[in-house]
Amino acid sequence: MYKTLMLTLVLLISAVWLQAQDAGQMGGKKSGVTTIEGCLQSSGGKYTLTKADGTTVTLSSHANEMIHHVGHQVQVTGMPAVKTVDTTQTGTESSAKEIPVFRVQSIKHVADTCTTK
Numbered sequence: 001m002y003k004t005l006m007l008t009l010v011l012l013i014s015a016v017w018l019q020a021q022d023a024g025q026m027g028g029k030k031s032g033v034t035t036i037e038g039c040l041q042s043s044g045g046k047y048t049l050t051k052a053d054g055t056t057v058t059l060s061s062h063a064n065e066m067i068h069h070v071g072h073q074v075q076v077t078g079m080p081a082v083k084t085v086d087t088t089q090t091g092t093e094s095s096a097k098e099i100p101v102f103r104v105q106s107i108k109h110v111a112d113t114c115t116t117k
Helices: 002-027 063-069
Strands: 034-043 046-050 056-060 073-085 097-111
Touching: 034 056, 034 063, 034 097, 056 073, 063 097
Parallel strands: 056 097
Antiparallel strands: 034 046, 034 073, 046 056, 073 097
């Protein structure tokens, strides 16, 4: 039983690592780079951008730069990505979830206050 569990864990980790490698190789392409604008918010160390249409985008990366723009209207340039969150405990069914995020490459200040429609 223990060997089966360990083998499953090794295979799962290998699959996630390979997927991350593929995502990293695709991440280097410039064709997926885009810019979005909205109101930058922070909660619990996580950053989100609320766009003018009310949709919220979870951001990843550049926390050192983003902290100075919380509550401001900003433009972020980057590309869509997926973050895997896994809180699985040993001996239980996987609880891994994929969360869509926007991987920030740069941030530009637009205004000191957020605009809303």
